Amino acid sequence: MKGHITCTVCPVGCKILVVSKPNGEYEISGNRCPRGKQYAIDELFSPKRILTTSVKVLHGDVPLVSVRTDAPIEKSRIFELMEKIKSISVEAPVNVGDVLVRNIDGMGTSLVATRKVEKNGSPLENCQISG
Protein backbone atom coordinates (compact mmCIF):
# COMPACT_ATOMS: atom_id res chain seq x y z
CA MET A 1 0.00 0.00 0.00
CA LYS A 2 1.21 3.47 -0.73
CA GLY A 3 -0.01 7.02 -0.66
CA HIS A 4 0.72 10.72 -0.57
CA ILE A 5 -0.04 13.02 2.32
CA THR A 6 0.58 16.69 3.02
CA CYS A 7 2.41 17.09 6.29
CA THR A 8 0.86 19.59 8.70
CA VAL A 9 3.43 19.40 11.47
CA CYS A 10 4.89 22.73 10.37
CA PRO A 11 4.13 25.38 7.71
CA VAL A 12 6.37 23.79 5.07
CA GLY A 13 3.67 21.29 4.08
CA CYS A 14 5.93 18.57 2.68
CA LYS A 15 4.30 16.17 0.24
CA ILE A 16 5.32 12.87 1.78
CA LEU A 17 5.17 9.54 -0.05
CA VAL A 18 4.64 6.49 2.12
CA VAL A 19 5.09 2.97 0.73
CA SER A 20 4.47 -0.04 2.96
CA LYS A 21 6.88 -2.89 2.38
CA PRO A 22 6.03 -6.61 2.74
CA ASN A 23 8.13 -6.90 5.90
CA GLY A 24 5.78 -4.45 7.69
CA GLU A 25 8.12 -1.48 7.48
CA TYR A 26 7.48 1.76 5.62
CA GLU A 27 9.51 3.55 3.03
CA ILE A 28 9.03 7.26 3.47
CA SER A 29 10.22 9.99 1.15
CA GLY A 30 9.60 13.67 0.59
CA ASN A 31 9.75 14.68 4.25
CA ARG A 32 12.27 17.39 4.96
CA CYS A 33 12.48 16.62 8.66
CA PRO A 34 12.15 13.56 10.91
CA ARG A 35 8.94 14.78 12.52
CA GLY A 36 7.08 14.18 9.29
CA LYS A 37 7.76 10.45 9.39
CA GLN A 38 5.41 9.32 12.14
CA TYR A 39 2.86 11.90 11.09
CA ALA A 40 2.83 10.48 7.56
CA ILE A 41 2.33 6.91 8.74
CA ASP A 42 -0.48 7.86 11.14
CA GLU A 43 -2.13 10.13 8.62
CA LEU A 44 -2.09 7.55 5.86
CA PHE A 45 -3.15 4.46 7.76
CA SER A 46 -5.27 5.72 10.66
CA PRO A 47 -6.08 9.41 10.22
CA LYS A 48 -7.78 10.90 13.26
CA ARG A 49 -9.31 14.27 14.03
CA ILE A 50 -10.73 16.14 16.99
CA LEU A 51 -14.35 16.81 16.06
CA THR A 52 -15.76 20.19 17.10
CA THR A 53 -19.38 21.10 16.49
CA SER A 54 -22.42 22.14 18.53
CA VAL A 55 -25.39 20.55 20.25
CA LYS A 56 -28.90 21.92 20.62
CA VAL A 57 -29.77 23.25 24.07
CA LEU A 58 -33.27 23.30 25.51
CA HIS A 59 -34.30 26.19 27.75
CA GLY A 60 -30.90 27.83 27.53
CA ASP A 61 -29.99 31.50 27.20
CA VAL A 62 -28.51 30.58 23.82
CA PRO A 63 -29.74 27.89 21.39
CA LEU A 64 -26.45 25.95 21.04
CA VAL A 65 -23.61 24.67 23.14
CA SER A 66 -20.26 24.19 21.42
CA VAL A 67 -18.73 20.74 21.91
CA ARG A 68 -15.58 18.75 21.16
CA THR A 69 -14.52 15.15 21.33
CA ASP A 70 -12.13 14.68 24.23
CA ALA A 71 -9.78 12.69 21.99
CA PRO A 72 -9.25 12.37 18.24
CA ILE A 73 -11.76 10.15 16.45
CA GLU A 74 -11.34 8.22 13.22
CA LYS A 75 -11.64 10.60 10.31
CA SER A 76 -13.78 8.16 8.33
CA ARG A 77 -16.46 8.27 11.01
CA ILE A 78 -16.91 12.05 11.22
CA PHE A 79 -20.19 12.18 9.27
CA GLU A 80 -21.61 9.19 11.12
CA LEU A 81 -20.91 10.90 14.44
CA MET A 82 -22.25 14.24 13.14
CA GLU A 83 -25.59 12.50 12.43
CA LYS A 84 -25.65 11.21 15.97
CA ILE A 85 -24.79 14.64 17.40
CA LYS A 86 -27.47 16.36 15.31
CA SER A 87 -30.11 14.04 16.79
CA ILE A 88 -29.46 14.95 20.42
CA SER A 89 -30.29 17.91 22.60
CA VAL A 90 -29.39 18.76 26.17
CA GLU A 91 -31.19 20.63 28.90
CA ALA A 92 -29.69 23.88 30.22
CA PRO A 93 -27.67 24.67 32.26
CA VAL A 94 -24.48 23.29 30.71
CA ASN A 95 -20.97 23.88 32.02
CA VAL A 96 -17.60 23.82 30.32
CA GLY A 97 -16.27 20.28 30.54
CA ASP A 98 -19.69 18.62 31.03
CA VAL A 99 -19.76 15.22 29.33
CA LEU A 100 -22.79 15.34 27.04
CA VAL A 101 -22.37 11.92 25.41
CA ARG A 102 -20.19 9.23 26.93
CA ASN A 103 -18.34 6.87 24.57
CA ILE A 104 -19.82 8.40 21.43
CA ASP A 105 -17.62 6.36 19.07
CA GLY A 106 -17.58 3.03 20.90
CA MET A 107 -13.86 3.56 21.43
CA GLY A 108 -14.15 5.42 24.72
CA THR A 109 -14.25 8.97 23.32
CA SER A 110 -16.68 11.37 24.96
CA LEU A 111 -18.39 14.50 23.68
CA VAL A 112 -17.78 17.40 26.07
CA ALA A 113 -19.16 20.93 26.26
CA THR A 114 -16.72 23.78 25.56
CA ARG A 115 -18.89 26.67 26.70
CA LYS A 116 -21.28 27.56 29.45
CA VAL A 117 -25.00 27.89 28.79
CA GLU A 118 -27.21 29.31 31.51
CA LYS A 119 -30.83 28.42 32.00
CA ASN A 120 -33.05 30.91 30.26
CA GLY A 121 -33.93 33.61 32.74
CA SER A 122 -37.21 34.62 31.19
CA PRO A 123 -40.06 32.31 32.26
CA LEU A 124 -42.12 33.37 29.26
CA GLU A 125 -39.60 32.08 26.79
CA ASN A 126 -39.58 28.74 28.59
CA CYS A 127 -43.28 28.25 27.95
CA GLN A 128 -44.36 26.00 25.13
CA ILE A 129 -47.02 27.80 23.17
CA SER A 130 -49.43 25.27 21.74
CA GLY A 131 -52.41 25.46 19.45
Add this chain to the structure above:
Amino acid sequence: MIQQLKTGVLVIGGGAAGMAAALSASRAGVEVTLLEREEKTGGVLNQCIHHGFGLQFYRQELTGPEFAYRLQNEMAQHSVKIISESYVRHIDTKNKYVEVISPEGVFTIQAKAIVLATGARERPFGALQIPGDRPAGIYVAGLAQRMVNLENTLPGKRALILGSGDIGLIMARRLTLEGMEVLGVVERLPYAGGLTRNVVQCLEDYDIPLYLSHTVVEVRGRRRLERVLVSEVDDNFKPINGTQKWFDIDTLVLSAGLIPQVEDLGENLEIDAINKGFAVSNTCETSVTGIFAAGNNVAVFDLVDYVAAEGWIAGQNAAQTVQDKKRTSKRIPLIRGKNVGILVPSYITPEEHLRVYLRLRKPMDKGTVVLKELNIEKPFQYGVPSEMINFVVNRDKLQELKKPVRIEVVE
Protein backbone atom coordinates in the same frame (compact mmCIF):
# COMPACT_ATOMS: atom_id res chain seq x y z
CA MET B 1 -28.49 63.50 35.08
CA ILE B 2 -25.75 61.65 33.26
CA GLN B 3 -23.96 59.09 35.36
CA GLN B 4 -20.26 59.82 35.74
CA LEU B 5 -18.00 56.87 36.51
CA LYS B 6 -14.34 56.81 37.40
CA THR B 7 -11.78 54.08 36.98
CA GLY B 8 -8.06 53.43 36.89
CA VAL B 9 -7.65 51.49 33.65
CA LEU B 10 -10.49 51.51 31.14
CA VAL B 11 -10.38 48.66 28.63
CA ILE B 12 -12.48 49.10 25.50
CA GLY B 13 -13.40 45.74 23.99
CA GLY B 14 -13.80 42.34 25.64
CA GLY B 15 -12.14 40.00 23.14
CA ALA B 16 -8.90 38.17 23.77
CA ALA B 17 -6.76 41.32 23.89
CA GLY B 18 -9.16 43.28 26.09
CA MET B 19 -9.75 40.42 28.53
CA ALA B 20 -6.00 39.80 28.89
CA ALA B 21 -5.37 43.54 29.36
CA ALA B 22 -8.08 43.83 32.00
CA LEU B 23 -6.71 40.81 33.80
CA SER B 24 -3.08 41.91 33.88
CA ALA B 25 -3.97 45.47 34.92
CA SER B 26 -6.18 44.14 37.66
CA ARG B 27 -3.48 41.76 38.88
CA ALA B 28 -1.12 44.73 39.07
CA GLY B 29 -3.47 46.18 41.65
CA VAL B 30 -5.40 48.92 39.87
CA GLU B 31 -9.11 49.37 39.41
CA VAL B 32 -10.21 48.11 36.00
CA THR B 33 -13.39 48.65 34.01
CA LEU B 34 -14.03 46.81 30.76
CA LEU B 35 -16.57 47.95 28.17
CA GLU B 36 -18.06 45.22 25.96
CA ARG B 37 -20.38 45.83 23.04
CA GLU B 38 -22.12 42.45 23.25
CA GLU B 39 -23.94 40.79 26.13
CA LYS B 40 -20.92 38.71 27.03
CA THR B 41 -17.16 39.05 26.74
CA GLY B 42 -15.13 36.70 24.55
CA GLY B 43 -15.35 38.46 21.21
CA VAL B 44 -14.85 36.30 18.15
CA LEU B 45 -13.55 33.45 20.34
CA ASN B 46 -17.16 32.65 21.24
CA GLN B 47 -17.95 31.64 17.68
CA CYS B 48 -14.58 30.02 16.87
CA ILE B 49 -15.69 26.65 18.20
CA HIS B 50 -12.85 24.76 16.47
CA HIS B 51 -9.72 23.86 18.35
CA GLY B 52 -6.14 25.00 17.86
CA PHE B 53 -6.03 27.95 20.24
CA GLY B 54 -3.93 28.47 23.34
CA LEU B 55 -0.85 26.38 22.59
CA GLN B 56 1.42 29.29 23.45
CA PHE B 57 -0.61 31.33 25.94
CA TYR B 58 -1.96 28.39 27.97
CA ARG B 59 0.37 25.60 26.75
CA GLN B 60 -2.71 23.57 25.93
CA GLU B 61 -4.79 23.13 22.80
CA LEU B 62 -8.18 24.72 23.39
CA THR B 63 -11.27 25.68 21.41
CA GLY B 64 -12.15 29.37 21.16
CA PRO B 65 -14.92 29.25 23.79
CA GLU B 66 -12.61 27.40 26.18
CA PHE B 67 -9.90 30.03 25.70
CA ALA B 68 -12.43 32.79 26.42
CA TYR B 69 -13.82 30.91 29.42
CA ARG B 70 -10.40 30.79 31.08
CA LEU B 71 -9.89 34.51 30.73
CA GLN B 72 -13.47 35.20 31.89
CA ASN B 73 -12.96 33.07 35.00
CA GLU B 74 -9.71 34.79 35.85
CA MET B 75 -11.29 38.22 35.33
CA ALA B 76 -14.08 37.27 37.75
CA GLN B 77 -11.48 36.22 40.34
CA HIS B 78 -9.71 39.54 39.99
CA SER B 79 -12.87 41.65 40.24
CA VAL B 80 -12.69 43.30 36.85
CA LYS B 81 -15.79 45.45 36.44
CA ILE B 82 -17.47 44.56 33.17
CA ILE B 83 -20.10 46.80 31.58
CA SER B 84 -21.71 44.86 28.75
CA GLU B 85 -23.94 46.01 25.90
CA SER B 86 -22.08 49.30 26.01
CA TYR B 87 -20.89 51.25 23.02
CA VAL B 88 -18.24 53.96 23.02
CA ARG B 89 -19.48 57.13 21.39
CA HIS B 90 -16.47 59.34 21.86
CA ILE B 91 -13.01 59.25 23.39
CA ASP B 92 -11.23 62.36 24.58
CA THR B 93 -7.78 60.82 24.36
CA LYS B 94 -5.99 63.73 25.97
CA ASN B 95 -8.12 63.75 29.12
CA LYS B 96 -8.89 59.99 29.11
CA TYR B 97 -12.58 60.80 29.16
CA VAL B 98 -15.04 58.48 27.41
CA GLU B 99 -18.71 58.82 26.52
CA VAL B 100 -20.65 55.55 26.46
CA ILE B 101 -24.10 54.48 25.31
CA SER B 102 -25.80 51.45 26.85
CA PRO B 103 -29.39 50.22 27.30
CA GLU B 104 -29.41 52.06 30.65
CA GLY B 105 -28.65 55.33 28.94
CA VAL B 106 -25.67 57.55 28.33
CA PHE B 107 -22.84 57.74 30.84
CA THR B 108 -19.25 58.93 31.02
CA ILE B 109 -16.09 57.37 32.38
CA GLN B 110 -13.06 59.26 33.59
CA ALA B 111 -10.04 56.94 33.39
CA LYS B 112 -6.37 57.36 34.16
CA ALA B 113 -5.27 55.09 31.33
CA ILE B 114 -7.14 53.47 28.44
CA VAL B 115 -6.49 50.23 26.56
CA LEU B 116 -8.10 50.11 23.12
CA ALA B 117 -8.85 46.49 22.29
CA THR B 118 -11.41 46.92 19.56
CA GLY B 119 -10.23 44.12 17.29
CA ALA B 120 -10.80 44.07 13.55
CA ARG B 121 -13.67 44.01 11.07
CA GLU B 122 -14.04 41.89 8.00
CA ARG B 123 -13.49 43.39 4.56
CA PRO B 124 -17.02 43.66 3.21
CA PHE B 125 -18.37 42.61 -0.18
CA GLY B 126 -18.71 46.23 -1.28
CA ALA B 127 -14.96 46.71 -0.98
CA LEU B 128 -14.28 43.96 -3.55
CA GLN B 129 -16.03 45.77 -6.43
CA ILE B 130 -17.27 42.64 -8.13
CA PRO B 131 -19.62 43.46 -11.04
CA GLY B 132 -23.17 42.12 -11.27
CA ASP B 133 -26.25 41.99 -9.08
CA ARG B 134 -26.50 42.63 -5.37
CA PRO B 135 -28.75 39.81 -4.18
CA ALA B 136 -29.19 38.26 -0.74
CA GLY B 137 -26.97 35.30 0.10
CA ILE B 138 -23.58 37.01 0.30
CA TYR B 139 -22.01 36.80 3.74
CA VAL B 140 -18.69 37.69 5.30
CA ALA B 141 -17.28 34.52 6.84
CA GLY B 142 -17.56 35.79 10.41
CA LEU B 143 -21.27 36.41 9.97
CA ALA B 144 -21.82 32.96 8.49
CA GLN B 145 -19.83 31.54 11.40
CA ARG B 146 -21.91 33.45 13.91
CA MET B 147 -25.15 32.22 12.33
CA VAL B 148 -24.08 28.59 12.30
CA ASN B 149 -22.24 28.41 15.63
CA LEU B 150 -24.24 30.78 17.82
CA GLU B 151 -27.64 31.30 16.24
CA ASN B 152 -28.38 27.79 14.96
CA THR B 153 -29.13 29.02 11.43
CA LEU B 154 -27.67 27.78 8.14
CA PRO B 155 -27.01 30.58 5.66
CA GLY B 156 -28.06 28.52 2.59
CA LYS B 157 -27.71 25.23 0.74
CA ARG B 158 -24.90 25.48 -1.82
CA ALA B 159 -21.90 27.69 -1.09
CA LEU B 160 -18.70 28.93 -2.59
CA ILE B 161 -16.01 30.51 -0.43
CA LEU B 162 -14.12 33.51 -1.81
CA GLY B 163 -10.73 33.92 -0.16
CA SER B 164 -8.64 31.21 1.48
CA GLY B 165 -7.84 32.89 4.78
CA ASP B 166 -8.15 30.63 7.79
CA ILE B 167 -11.70 31.64 8.57
CA GLY B 168 -12.73 30.82 4.99
CA LEU B 169 -11.16 27.38 5.26
CA ILE B 170 -12.70 26.79 8.68
CA MET B 171 -16.12 27.78 7.34
CA ALA B 172 -15.77 25.46 4.33
CA ARG B 173 -15.50 22.56 6.79
CA ARG B 174 -18.11 23.87 9.18
CA LEU B 175 -20.77 24.38 6.52
CA THR B 176 -20.00 20.93 5.09
CA LEU B 177 -20.38 19.28 8.50
CA GLU B 178 -23.71 21.03 8.98
CA GLY B 179 -25.05 19.73 5.68
CA MET B 180 -24.36 22.46 3.16
CA GLU B 181 -22.70 21.66 -0.12
CA VAL B 182 -19.45 23.61 -0.47
CA LEU B 183 -18.39 23.75 -4.11
CA GLY B 184 -14.95 25.15 -3.51
CA VAL B 185 -12.68 27.83 -2.17
CA VAL B 186 -11.52 30.47 -4.63
CA GLU B 187 -8.22 32.31 -4.02
CA ARG B 188 -6.76 34.95 -6.31
CA LEU B 189 -3.20 34.38 -5.07
CA PRO B 190 -1.19 31.35 -6.28
CA TYR B 191 -1.00 30.03 -2.69
CA ALA B 192 -3.48 29.55 0.13
CA GLY B 193 -3.98 32.41 2.56
CA GLY B 194 -4.51 30.14 5.55
CA LEU B 195 -2.39 27.57 7.34
CA THR B 196 -1.40 24.33 5.63
CA ARG B 197 -3.04 22.45 8.46
CA ASN B 198 -6.35 24.09 7.63
CA VAL B 199 -5.98 23.41 3.91
CA VAL B 200 -5.52 19.72 4.74
CA GLN B 201 -8.02 19.35 7.57
CA CYS B 202 -10.74 21.65 6.28
CA LEU B 203 -10.56 21.14 2.51
CA GLU B 204 -8.68 17.94 1.59
CA ASP B 205 -10.43 15.95 4.34
CA TYR B 206 -13.77 16.80 2.72
CA ASP B 207 -12.70 16.81 -0.95
CA ILE B 208 -13.43 20.52 -1.26
CA PRO B 209 -11.51 21.94 -4.25
CA LEU B 210 -9.16 24.91 -3.77
CA TYR B 211 -9.02 27.10 -6.88
CA LEU B 212 -5.74 29.03 -6.65
CA SER B 213 -5.15 32.03 -8.96
CA HIS B 214 -8.93 32.28 -9.41
CA THR B 215 -11.47 34.87 -8.41
CA VAL B 216 -15.17 35.69 -8.68
CA VAL B 217 -15.72 38.15 -11.53
CA GLU B 218 -19.51 38.36 -11.67
CA VAL B 219 -22.41 37.87 -9.28
CA ARG B 220 -25.93 37.02 -10.49
CA GLY B 221 -29.28 36.61 -8.77
CA ARG B 222 -32.67 38.33 -8.83
CA ARG B 223 -33.45 38.36 -5.13
CA ARG B 224 -31.33 35.51 -3.80
CA LEU B 225 -27.90 34.70 -5.17
CA GLU B 226 -28.21 32.25 -8.08
CA ARG B 227 -24.77 31.93 -9.61
CA VAL B 228 -21.29 33.45 -9.74
CA LEU B 229 -18.72 33.51 -12.52
CA VAL B 230 -15.26 32.33 -11.53
CA SER B 231 -12.22 33.08 -13.65
CA GLU B 232 -8.58 32.20 -13.55
CA VAL B 233 -6.39 35.31 -13.10
CA ASP B 234 -2.89 36.22 -14.20
CA ASP B 235 -0.09 37.59 -11.99
CA ASN B 236 -1.76 41.01 -11.97
CA PHE B 237 -5.12 39.49 -10.93
CA LYS B 238 -6.56 40.19 -14.40
CA PRO B 239 -9.09 37.56 -15.53
CA ILE B 240 -7.77 35.25 -18.25
CA ASN B 241 -10.14 34.93 -21.22
CA GLY B 242 -11.62 31.53 -21.80
CA THR B 243 -11.15 30.28 -18.24
CA GLN B 244 -14.52 31.46 -16.92
CA LYS B 245 -16.91 29.00 -15.33
CA TRP B 246 -20.35 29.49 -13.69
CA PHE B 247 -21.04 28.06 -10.25
CA ASP B 248 -24.70 27.62 -9.30
CA ILE B 249 -24.84 28.62 -5.66
CA ASP B 250 -27.17 30.40 -3.26
CA THR B 251 -24.47 31.40 -0.80
CA LEU B 252 -21.17 33.23 -1.27
CA VAL B 253 -18.95 33.37 1.81
CA LEU B 254 -16.23 36.02 1.84
CA SER B 255 -12.92 35.57 3.59
CA ALA B 256 -11.22 38.62 2.13
CA GLY B 257 -9.20 39.84 5.05
CA LEU B 258 -9.58 41.83 8.23
CA ILE B 259 -9.29 45.57 8.79
CA PRO B 260 -8.21 46.89 12.20
CA GLN B 261 -11.05 48.74 13.94
CA VAL B 262 -9.58 52.21 14.43
CA GLU B 263 -12.37 54.49 13.20
CA ASP B 264 -14.00 56.91 15.63
CA LEU B 265 -11.52 56.08 18.37
CA GLY B 266 -9.63 59.26 18.93
CA GLU B 267 -8.81 61.03 15.69
CA ASN B 268 -5.38 62.13 16.94
CA LEU B 269 -3.89 58.65 17.34
CA GLU B 270 -1.22 57.74 14.80
CA ILE B 271 -2.11 54.92 12.40
CA ASP B 272 0.51 52.67 10.79
CA ALA B 273 0.14 52.99 7.03
CA ILE B 274 0.76 49.30 6.27
CA ASN B 275 -0.79 47.62 9.32
CA LYS B 276 -3.76 50.04 9.09
CA GLY B 277 -3.91 49.83 12.88
CA PHE B 278 -2.72 51.96 15.78
CA ALA B 279 1.02 52.63 15.67
CA VAL B 280 2.25 51.37 19.04
CA SER B 281 5.56 50.88 20.78
CA ASN B 282 6.63 47.67 22.51
CA THR B 283 4.85 48.92 25.63
CA CYS B 284 1.67 48.91 23.50
CA GLU B 285 1.40 52.67 23.98
CA THR B 286 -0.08 54.66 21.12
CA SER B 287 1.09 58.09 20.02
CA VAL B 288 -0.83 59.60 22.96
CA THR B 289 0.61 59.00 26.43
CA GLY B 290 -1.62 56.83 28.59
CA ILE B 291 -3.58 55.41 25.64
CA PHE B 292 -2.62 51.85 24.81
CA ALA B 293 -3.76 49.49 22.07
CA ALA B 294 -3.36 45.75 21.62
CA GLY B 295 -4.52 42.97 19.35
CA ASN B 296 -6.10 43.14 15.93
CA ASN B 297 -6.68 46.89 16.05
CA VAL B 298 -2.88 47.27 15.93
CA ALA B 299 -2.28 44.73 13.17
CA VAL B 300 -4.06 41.56 12.11
CA PHE B 301 -2.35 38.77 14.03
CA ASP B 302 -2.35 35.11 13.02
CA LEU B 303 -2.78 33.60 16.49
CA VAL B 304 -5.05 34.59 19.36
CA ASP B 305 -2.18 33.66 21.65
CA TYR B 306 -0.19 36.66 20.40
CA VAL B 307 -3.25 38.90 20.71
CA ALA B 308 -3.72 37.87 24.34
CA ALA B 309 0.00 38.22 25.09
CA GLU B 310 0.01 41.76 23.67
CA GLY B 311 -3.15 42.61 25.62
CA TRP B 312 -1.41 41.40 28.75
CA ILE B 313 1.54 43.75 28.14
CA ALA B 314 -0.81 46.66 27.39
CA GLY B 315 -2.64 46.06 30.67
CA GLN B 316 0.60 45.97 32.64
CA ASN B 317 1.83 49.21 31.15
CA ALA B 318 -1.55 50.90 31.57
CA ALA B 319 -1.49 49.87 35.24
CA GLN B 320 1.98 51.38 35.63
CA THR B 321 0.71 54.64 34.18
CA VAL B 322 -2.08 54.70 36.76
CA GLN B 323 0.38 53.93 39.55
CA ASP B 324 2.69 56.73 38.37
CA LYS B 325 5.58 54.33 38.16
CA LYS B 326 8.53 55.86 36.41
CA ARG B 327 8.21 55.18 32.73
CA THR B 328 9.83 56.92 29.85
CA SER B 329 7.89 57.30 26.71
CA LYS B 330 10.91 57.44 24.46
CA ARG B 331 9.87 56.12 21.06
CA ILE B 332 12.47 55.09 18.54
CA PRO B 333 11.04 54.16 15.14
CA LEU B 334 11.23 50.57 13.92
CA ILE B 335 11.33 50.96 10.16
CA ARG B 336 10.18 48.42 7.57
CA GLY B 337 12.80 47.25 5.12
CA LYS B 338 12.65 44.81 2.25
CA ASN B 339 10.04 41.99 2.27
CA VAL B 340 8.44 43.11 5.51
CA GLY B 341 4.68 43.56 5.37
CA ILE B 342 2.75 43.77 8.62
CA LEU B 343 5.08 44.71 11.46
CA VAL B 344 4.52 45.20 15.19
CA PRO B 345 5.59 47.37 16.94
CA SER B 346 6.09 50.64 15.08
CA TYR B 347 8.27 52.12 17.82
CA ILE B 348 10.78 50.84 20.35
CA THR B 349 10.79 51.93 23.97
CA PRO B 350 14.21 50.67 25.08
CA GLU B 351 13.20 50.01 28.70
CA GLU B 352 10.96 47.10 27.70
CA HIS B 353 11.77 43.82 25.97
CA LEU B 354 11.09 44.12 22.25
CA ARG B 355 8.63 41.57 20.91
CA VAL B 356 8.65 41.66 17.12
CA TYR B 357 5.85 40.23 14.96
CA LEU B 358 6.13 40.42 11.20
CA ARG B 359 4.52 39.02 8.10
CA LEU B 360 6.55 38.32 4.98
CA ARG B 361 5.36 39.96 1.77
CA LYS B 362 5.67 36.63 -0.09
CA PRO B 363 6.44 32.97 0.66
CA MET B 364 10.18 32.25 0.99
CA ASP B 365 12.04 28.93 1.09
CA LYS B 366 14.54 30.47 3.40
CA GLY B 367 15.62 33.88 4.56
CA THR B 368 17.04 35.93 7.38
CA VAL B 369 15.42 38.67 9.41
CA VAL B 370 18.06 41.37 9.84
CA LEU B 371 18.09 44.25 12.33
CA LYS B 372 21.40 45.78 11.36
CA GLU B 373 21.46 48.49 14.02
CA LEU B 374 21.02 45.87 16.74
CA ASN B 375 23.37 43.29 15.19
CA ILE B 376 20.58 40.75 15.05
CA GLU B 377 20.12 38.08 12.38
CA LYS B 378 17.35 35.50 12.62
CA PRO B 379 17.48 32.86 9.90
CA PHE B 380 14.32 30.89 9.08
CA GLN B 381 13.16 28.24 6.67
CA TYR B 382 9.91 28.09 4.72
CA GLY B 383 8.25 31.34 5.73
CA VAL B 384 4.74 32.16 4.50
CA PRO B 385 2.75 35.40 4.86
CA SER B 386 -0.05 33.59 6.73
CA GLU B 387 2.23 32.75 9.64
CA MET B 388 3.86 35.59 11.54
CA ILE B 389 7.53 35.43 12.32
CA ASN B 390 8.02 36.47 15.92
CA PHE B 391 10.90 36.78 18.32
CA VAL B 392 11.94 38.71 21.40
CA VAL B 393 14.91 41.06 21.74
CA ASN B 394 16.04 41.43 25.33
CA ARG B 395 15.95 45.00 26.60
CA ASP B 396 19.65 44.69 27.55
CA LYS B 397 20.34 44.90 23.83
CA LEU B 398 18.34 48.11 23.49
CA GLN B 399 19.94 50.28 26.15
CA GLU B 400 22.30 52.20 23.91
CA LEU B 401 19.66 52.66 21.24
CA LYS B 402 19.23 56.19 19.94
CA LYS B 403 18.67 56.01 16.20
CA PRO B 404 15.85 54.34 14.25
CA VAL B 405 16.16 50.61 13.66
CA ARG B 406 15.57 49.09 10.24
CA ILE B 407 14.17 45.58 9.96
CA GLU B 408 14.37 43.67 6.70
CA VAL B 409 14.23 40.13 5.38
CA VAL B 410 16.94 39.01 3.01
CA GLU B 411 16.56 35.90 0.88
